[in-house]
Amino acid sequence: MNKVFGVIVLAALAVLLPQAYAQQLDVAFGVGTISAPSASTASNQYSPQSLTGGAYPVFGANVLLKKSFGVSGNIAWRGSQNLYAGYQPYRPLFYDINALYAPKLNKYFTAELMGGIGAESIRFYQNYYNCSYFGGCTNYTSSNHFMGHFGAGLRYYVHGNFFIRPEAHLYLINNNVEFSSPRATRFGISIGYSFRPGF
Numbered sequence: 001m002n003k004v005f006g007v008i009v010l011a012a013l014a015v016l017l018p019q020a021y022a023q024q025l026d027v028a029f030g031v032g033t034i035s036a037p038s039a040s041t042a043s044n045q046y047s048p049q050s051l052t053g054g055a056y057p058v059f060g061a062n063v064l065l066k067k068s069f070g071v072s073g074n075i076a077w078r079g080s081q082n083l084y085a086g087y088q089p090y091r092p093l094f095y096d097i098n099a100l101y102a103p104k105l106n107k108y109f110t111a112e113l114m115g116g117i118g119a120e121s122i123r124f125y126q127n128y129y130n131c132s133y134f135g136g137c138t139n140y141t142s143s144n145h146f147m148g149h150f151g152a153g154l155r156y157y158v159h160g161n162f163f164i165r166p167e168a169h170l171y172l173i174n175n176n177v178e179f180s181s182p183r184a185t186r187f188g189i190s191i192g193y194s195f196r197p198g199f
Contacts, residue, residue: 024070025195026062026155028165031055032076032188034092042180047085051092051184055079058188062100062112072100072114074151074169076186081125084178089125091140094118094171094186096149112153112165120145120173148172153190161194 036051056076064070077093084090096118104110123140131137153167169186176182 023066023196024062024064026064026163026192027195028060028163028190028192030058030060030165030167030188030190030192031079032058032167032186034078034184034186036179036184037181039180045177046180046182047178048180049084049178050180054082056186056188058186058190060190060192062102064100064102068101068103070100070102071098072112072116073097074118076169084124091123091125093121093123094147094149095121096147096151096169096171098149098151102155108157110155110157110163112151112155112167114149114151116149118147118149118171120147120171120176122178143178145176146174155192157194161196163192163194165190165192 039048039050042048058076060074062072081089098114098116101113122143125140129137151169153165155163171184
């Protein structure tokens with residue numbers, strides 16, 4: 001819950017603060033799915049469990065700081081729990097922050113290319129709660145892994161500043177031993193809005 005609150009605060013700051021300095025702010029919400037190597041391809045280093053499947057809601061924001069260059073951030077999480085090894089409920093989350101290149105192709109289309117770092121957080125759910133003074137109470141434990149991130153999308157402005165964006169993201173996850181591979185790909189589509197100061 002604290003991470004979700006943190007993301008909401010960061011999103012609010014991203015909307016309010018950059019307006020004075022940024023050329024453009026984009027916010028988007030969408031859904032996608034994960035594709036990863038199958039469990040049968042796991043080597044001795046990795047568990048025979050694939051990340052493939054499930055619906056992943058995603059929230060993202062981009063800030064263009066100078067012409068077509070800026071920064072972006074995304075959070076994607078599996079909408080429903082899955083079973084790990086057939087019995088343990090779990091849910092993966094992916095966070096990333098990136099350098100962004102977003103050239104305008106014409107009046108209706110803008111490309112997006114991004115690369116950066118982030119983390120995979122795998123939440124393993126339990127039948128009891130762990131409580132701490134600062135963190136509150138949770139019914140899960142997390143396994144966190146550093147990751148590299150590369151992504152691409154194509155914004156189509158359907159009406160004014162509203163856009164639809166098909167997108168693809170590659171996650172290169174460090175020490176992802178709980179799953180069959182250190183690699184996962186997220187495909188999806190988002191709808192969003194561009195705040196353009198002075199327009």
